Amino acid sequence: MAENLKAQVCRVACIATTEQLEVVCRDEGVVCEELGISRNNLCDYEVEYLCDYKRKVITDGKRQTVQELYLVKWKGYPESRNTWEPRRNLRCVNLLSQFWEDLNAEMQRQNKRSAPRRLDPATVTHLTQRAKLRQTLKQWETHLNSLGTHKGYISVRNQVDLEGPPKSFTYINDYKVGDGILLNEVSVGCECTDCLASPVEGCCAGASQHKFAYNELGQVRIRPGLPIYECNKRCRCGPDCSNRVVQRGIRYSLCIFRTDNGRGWGVRTMERIRKNTFVMEYVGEIITTEEAERRGHVYDKEGATYLFDLDYVDDEYTVDAAHYGNISHFVNHSCDPNLQVYNVFIDNLDERLPRIAFFATRGIKAGEELTFDYNMKIDPVDAESTKMDTNFGVMGLPGSPKKRMRVECKCGVATCRKYLF
Incomplete structure (x- = not known):
């Protein structure tokens, strides 16, 4: 021993x-x-x-x-x-x-x-x-x-004040699903060898009775309000498929910067972005509308919130990016935005739980701030798009019918509505 x-x-x-x-x-x-x-x-x-x-x-x-x-x-x-x-x-x-x-x-x-x-x-x-x-x-x-899903680089700059990284915020790259919410994965995929040139039975979009969303450059070619159905993990096509755009993640170098007009943090692109190109997803916690309503009252008292309604067919779920989110957490509102929202379906086809993707509405210059309209609305004009709810507003933010306080808009564009709703 x-x-x-x-x-x-x-x-x-x-x-x-x-x-x-x-x-x-x-x-x-x-x-x-x-x-x-x-x-x-x-x-x-x-x-x-x-x-x-x-x-x-x-x-x-x-x-x-x-x-x-x-x-x-x-x-x-x-x-x-x-x-x-x-x-x-x-x-x-x-x-x-x-x-x-x-x-x-x-x-x-x-x-x-x-x-x-x-x-x-x-x-x-x-x-x-x-x-x-x-x-x-x-x-x-x-x-x-270090989180490793962005092709480009994320830089952080603050030349305005002494504000540091946001407290109680965790950066994530995919949805954080709340208790009692299930994401039902697809059970089948397409059999195409070239989804753009020779789609079999219309590929994934055609199987869902919708149009193919992208051109050969990966730019969205359907109008806002129509859903995007990308190829999924069960599809025969590979990762370079023309119908895999949003799932490849952020492709541009972006900068989180401190604004000098009281809008807090913002995001600018460090590279030129072509019109109709995918830029980023809105990522956060998926919660029920009831839970979102409860959190909304709390956020109202704090003067800010990050609740985004998933209301493609029914207003049952909301994305909350207050404490869990990606770079979209820092994107500001503008009454003349350069980003447009699309609902995207990939591995989950539950129409109550789309992925929220931002595409460029126009060519965006390097150094330009990225923005979207918190009160964004789409007017359906044909039978195919009537499922799309006209309220794209961020719940609890300006423009949403659930909003309980009025906030002055500071976007500064010539067409500014003066208030966020």
């Missing part, structure tokens, strides 16, 4: 973080291969951010020179270890550029033409908060892109 105990290896978890261990190694001059600390980089220190600035006049005989000094927050060290460093010692070009971007913006806010030789404490505090916010947003940005 004693011999067995001696043979066992005793391991104790270290409560120190990797960064803390690196600090100890550098302070004590210890080389550690596992931490990546060698004799070559033992004395290297990484700048986390810059938090202060001053200019110092140096007199050498009759010659005077001005030296720029920056107060450096070192990565892995507490703020008590901050040091003043001359510009020549700093090789962090991006951090220097960001520091001056923040400082110039603050000087402009204070109606000052240039930075003084020494910054006042309030300005230093602001710059430090900006630097910490940028770190927080970068961490959130990394997390969003």
Whole structure:
């Protein structure tokens, strides 16, 4: 028994973080291969951010020179270890550029033409908060892109205030189904080898007695109000099928940015988007209308809500993107939107539970904000589209018949209705 105990290896978890261990190694001059600390980089220190600035006049005989000094927050060290460093010692070009971007913006806010030789404490505090916010947003940005379903990149920018990532919000890429709600998967699929060129029995759309939704470029070619039936997991066609568009997910690089006119966060595209191209889905929790009504009263008191009625045939279910959602959570309203809603059916054919997809109503330039109309309505003009409810409004948001308070519209377009409903 004693011999067995001696043979066992005793391991104790270290409560120190990797960064803390690196600090100890550098302070004590210890080389550690596992931490990546060698004799070559033992004395290297990484700048986390810059938090202060001053200019110092140096007199050498009759010659005077001005030296720029920056107060450096070192990565892995507490703020008590901050040091003043001359510009020549700093090789962090991006951090220097960001520091001056923040400082110039603050000087402009204070109606000052240039930075003084020494910054006042309030300005230093602001710059430090900006630097910490940028770190927080970068961490959130990394997390969003680690979820791995977007072809493009999601960036996050806030040049307006000190608001960080939304609290109590979890980013998801597909519906989160509420208790007691079942998504009935399809039992059959199409037998087409080329769904666009030679659809068998009209492919999935024809089997549902509807039109094929896309052209050869993947652009929607049916009018708003008509449903889209894409090929599903039981179809013979492959992932490159022309009738698989929404299910491929977001294809563009997008930016979540802080608006400067009180509309909170918004979304802009970083790439040009063609007219009638799929952009994103509206994703969140699927809940019953009764539960949505209850939550709506709570959201009204908070002044915002993210309830979207799934009312293609019956008003039984709602998507709530308040606490679970994707990038569509941040898309703002406009009375002249560049996104249009379509109801899409893929692996679930229950007409009470469509997927909500946004397509571009026109060509969208890189850098342009993405918007949709919270009071979007479609007027059915033929028998085929009479199932489509005319209310596309987000429940609890402007335009919905369930709305209980009036909200001023801030979209700023020439055709603005002044109120969201």
